Amino acid sequence: MRVRGFRYASLRPNLHPALRATFSRREKGKVTLSRKVMSSNVAITVISNAERRSRSDAHHDAWFRRLLKACALLVLAALLGAALSTLWGGREVLFGQGLHFLTSAEWNPVTDTYGAWAPIFGTLVTSAIALILAVPLSFGIALFLTEIAPTWLRGPFATAIELLASIPSIIYGMWGLFVFVPFMARIEPGLSATLGRIPLLGRLFEGPPIGLGLLTASIVLAVMILPFISSVMRAVFQTVPNRLKESSYALGSTTWEVVWDIVLPYTRSAVIGGIFLGLGRALGETMAVTFVLGNAYNITSSLLMPGTSISSSIANEFNEAVGTHRSALIALGFLLFVVTFVVLLISRLMLRRLARREGA
């Protein structure tokens, strides 16, 4: 205190008179005191000024903390509100039909019996295949950009991939329908004739070559989530300290060995986080999927057959739905909440297990 007061005191006499006046006026109530004591004991005034200052700072800090807390709580409130309101809107079907709603595959608006299994199945299958396709590709892209590509190429290449992420999903849908579906229709007979011959696995590739279906939707989804996963991977690969990599190279490692044994273990948890970010997007994607999935309440073993997904069912039917039908669609929305939540939970658990193993 004494030291701080001394510093201020030694500064103060040098102030311009006008400035000094405003300075003391700002610290209200101290004006008279400061004038009175200025000549005799400057240090006392300044110490009490500093105290006052730190008290008001603490006050401001408390408010700032409250404001930040409110911001964070707002998110929680919105999340809880959305979950509860979908639960409430879908109560007629969720509680009226119970488990039957989850397990039945029949979706019949005429008789008002609804089963969500077909949309759940379609959502999980398309998202899973999209991940299977997108993760290795993203890994390759991220590796190329951080380890192999010449420096001048990295910037433009990374920007191009991030541009993919900024394309609205309706555009992916249109592209999928008008460009990709005809292409798939042309190669599907070939798929059925070759891969379809393999026992067991062949059942995935049976069916009419119409171009629409689970496989087409999965590929479009894979393209859509690719930039998310690859840009996260690229960013975290760049954080690996150079000396780690260079030490490894110095020991005679190949690029692949450096990546597999050094880069990947170092960034594992962030990489998994990126993958689940992509999965989250794939689960909720609506427009692009609606265009190419075929929108039929089917459960088939073949990837070439049309299916449906939770979000595309809602988007398709909500407009004209009334009564129980509407309740069933809102209940579907709640299920999407649950599915996404479970996926996030699994990712958290995986990360925690990884952290524990690394710690041990």
Next chain:
Amino acid sequence: MTSNNKLRLLAFATTLALGIGAAHATDITGAGSSFVYPVMSKWSAAYAEKTGNRVNYQSIGSGGGIAQIKAGTVDFGASDMPLDEATLAKFGLGQFPDVIGGIVPAYNIAAIAPGKLVLDGPVLAKIFLGQITNWSDPAIAALNPDIALPGAKITVVHRSDSSGTTFNFSNYLSKVSPDWKSKVGEGTAVNWPTGIGGKGNEGVSAYVRQIPNSIGYVEYAYAVQNKLGYARMKNAAGKVVSPDTASFQAAAATADWSHAKNFNLLMTDAPGADAWPITATSWMIMVKQPKNAANSKVAFDFFRYAYGDGKSAATALDYVPLPAGLVNQIEGYWKAEFKQ
């Protein structure tokens, strides 16, 4: 008076004049069916030019339109499905048809030109039930003795969204096929036994155009604009008819409107010799004792315009105006049922 003051006075007078002008024009709102949206927006633009009154129509779907008119938030609702007696009475509503459209089976078979293929109701039902799966099926061949049908698998395309088009189509199939009635039934969305779903008329059109050997159903206007192959149909009288203005109007004229209370009648499978079997309309729904009488008056004037001068706009968009007899009947209904 300084020039500045003069200017101010002028500005004041202008504001006053504009204000009075605006008070004369009435804005009314309608909401509902997307089936009528294209012609509604044409009509409301032309009507605003003629009278200064604006009609805002929001195509939020029939279900939404019904909900809005029940809640009294719009001046009229529009639905592709008529409301039943009890609902109309409960909410004090009345309904009447406004414009006619046709629904056509659209196909994509390389060797068969538009309008060449002939189908009838039972065969169409079997195709959409997944019971007829190949174009060379004897049932199709019997209707088309002069056409070489391909031995290709049929891909069925239906609507994935709930729609009035699906309602009328499934209603028709229910009328002509007991099997369809018991297995699928009718509704704005049904449990399709087979096929893929496209969103909206444009979605079904796009799928039919892209998938060889497919068949779907779309509003006539979409089949024409997308140059899709549309089938001719054998109607209830056993005659093969083409989808066009004449056959849609014949369906409207021969449907038994005079016995249909509150115009609660679907025109599918109409009895006339020249009637197109899948003809549809949508119903305008209004409150019988409106709180805002001025708005209600404008709404009736708007519909009167639609039935009269608005005919050409409807025809240009491949809709069909109501036949004169039906319009007379509607005007009689207005006088009898609505407070004007």
